[in-house]
Amino acid sequence: MARSLDVSEGTVRSRFRRLEEGGVLKITAFADPGRFGTARLALLFLKVAPEHHASVVDHLTACGEVSYVSSTLGRADVFAQVLVADDSALWRFLQERVRPLDGVLETECTLEVAVHKLWFDKDGSGRPGGAR
Template identity: 50%
Template sequence: MSISTLDPLDFGIVRELQEDGRRAYREVARNLSVPEATIRVRVKRLQDQGILQILAFTDPSKLGHAKLALLFVNVEPQDHERAVDTLGRWPQVSYLSTTMGTADICVQVLCSDDDSLWALQQRVRSLPGVRDVRTMQEVKVHKIRFTLPEAERDS
């Protein structure tokens, strides 16, 4: 199911849970004027289809000496999927995306210190097909939130 096949109730559920992922289904149902059972079924379907995940975010700056960084990886086209698959299994990787522009893959990592960040960067460099890795350390995260684009929110 693509985002374009979601109906207004699905979008309403997503918006409700984006505001508070711990919001009770009963409250979501009341806010959307539908039975609670409908919310349970819809949320399960959205989760099963990979459209909705309810997560807890941690502020890395509150974790002491943790190092948060973005790695911008350029990889040979034939090795792209293998690199994504490999990186996606590493516990230090918190975000992973295919990008267009000056890098092929964007990887957000959380490491315990500078030495472990350096070691991880070198590990990425050693992956088959990796041509280049640029690392940018994040000092402070000011906002992290994925919301529906306005055009979809109003449909």
């Protein structure tokens, strides 16, 4: 990274630490769902009554099976990514821990089976630093 930016490694470490401490930067790992065997990586889309939105989000963020939660606009109000051991565990998680929550009006569950692209950038170019 230092070489590509033409700065010292110490400068990169310092900037990285400052961004991380400021909550701007977080390093995460993404697993390839196609390599999980029987484990299931599921994407949940929930329609939630407005007065229950915060409590549903709080519940999901506290679940060990849930790796990601966001509020969304469109067909769902809440999106969550869930990793469980197998189909049976996914069914139990939905039936016992998600659908009974106060305010959950609808659930949609999609299985993620392969990742074809994983890249985040601000300008939408799909290239590091917006290089063209």
